[in-house]
Amino acid sequence: MSTVLVIGVGDLGERLAAGLAGNPAVGRLLLAGRSVPAVAAAATTVLSSHDCLVEPVRLDALRVEDVASLLATSRPDLVVQCASRRSPWELVGRDDPAARAVAAAGIALRLPYQLAVPHALMRAAREAGFSGPIANLSLPDVTGPVLAALGLAPTIGLGNASVIQLRARAAWRATHPDAAKAPLIRVIGHHAHVYGVMQADPPTDPDHRCRIYVDEQGNRDDDLAYQAPGLAPGQRYNHVTAAAALPVLAALLPDAPPLRWSAPAPHGLPGGYPVRIHNRTVALDLPPGVTAEEAIAFNQRMSNGDGVDHITAAGTVHFTPACQEAVADIAPELAEPLPIDEIDTRAARLDDVLRN
Structure with missing residues (x-):
């Protein structure tokens, strides 16, 4: 019987956890996330619905050392990465100028929200010597090539x-x-x-x-x-x-x-x-x-349809002219080239813009 670690228990993370718990090959499911109440509720829902051992785990998935420790101690057969800083659905229903501009720029502009957790996870996997498969749900079509440029590619993406x-x-x-x-x-x-x-x-x-x-x-x-x-x-x-x-x-x-x-x-x-x-x-x-x-x-x-012009060999993302134009009157710096070491700063700037 296999052990599976699911990181992130939002709507999709919980759906995938429930599907895995219903798979007879899965005997133990670890549900990990930052919010103790959310993780506990998801684990309780899943274990109440399926004949599978389900364990809630509090985890700040942005802390590489914590993720590495969990991988080393739990030794999962499969890791499923579903977490992000913010949901890609967050702008649905908003009609303010900032939200309209960021949405029009393409989802790649919000890459700092989607890239941070898989980047931390893959660094943790390398630190822990974890060699099992890792499946990434967080905008894999774009985060995958960025991580590959850094020698940190997950095994495969999900969805799309x-x-x-x-x-x-x-x-x-x-x-x-x-x-x-x-x-x-x-x-x-x-x-x-x-x-x-x-x-x-x-x-x-x-x-x-x-x-x-x-x-x-x-x-x-x-x-x-x-x-x-x-x-x-x-x-x-x-x-x-x-x-x-x-x-x-x-x-x-x-x-x-x-x-x-x-x-x-x-x-x-x-x-x-x-x-x-x-x-x-x-x-x-x-x-x-x-x-x-x-x-x-x-x-x-x-x-280009997501706002990506190209990704360099160092993993720096360059955005399309259309993406740059979309945020030119709101915050043009959001569409400047994005190297991996600036994703935290860029995420904070996105937060500021979208709060106004």
Whole structure:
């Protein structure tokens, strides 16, 4: 029976914890977070719903030494990173100028909120000598390549490309109601595609759509990603994200059967790709005729939709002109290049701007 450590018990963290607790291969689940009441409530909810040992753990996931100690003492078979400084849904419903400007800049502008915890976790894993798989939910399409540049890439990301895959499968099933099972569907796409896919709103330029490959032969059908019924942005997306992430987590457990899926940031690559997970390792599973270089270049271009112009070999994030323009009248310094050692300062500045 496996031990799984889940860091972060917000809405998605608790959903993933519940899904893992229902997996018969998981015998012990550690739920870790900064808020004692929140962690206790989540643990109690999960253990009351499933036949699994669930333990609440108070953890400040930004403290590298504390995370390293927990990894060394608990020796989990899998770590699931769900924590961030602030929820990506925080600006939903706000209509003040600062919130509008920051939202219009693209989610990469809020990278300091999403990068801090996975950065601390990966440093802690290195310090503790932890070599097991680590799955990161926190904006993996962008945080993954930053961490990879620092030699700290998580094993794989969660959500995003997996969500697109589920949406494409739903659309395929709607037109093949009598089929026993859906065909293999492989996705090459970026987080920047997800909102359009979820709202059934494809980009005008076909070259900017995520790439969908059907069957072993990899027949292209990009429209399939945009044909399921649209769903307005909001926390309902978390239900789909959890459903998309749980097969990946199950496949990373010891003795799990192989899985062919699509997922973001395998080994820190930008964007999402088809992958094969077997023996707790992750490898690309690209369609015939598609090279890794081509897939990576496509996702790097699509990262502009999140506000990323490029990421340097040192992990410094440069933002697009559109991102810079969006906050030019509010706080232009927010869109200056972001090196890893400035994420705390930039997060504090974001806090100041969004409080006004």
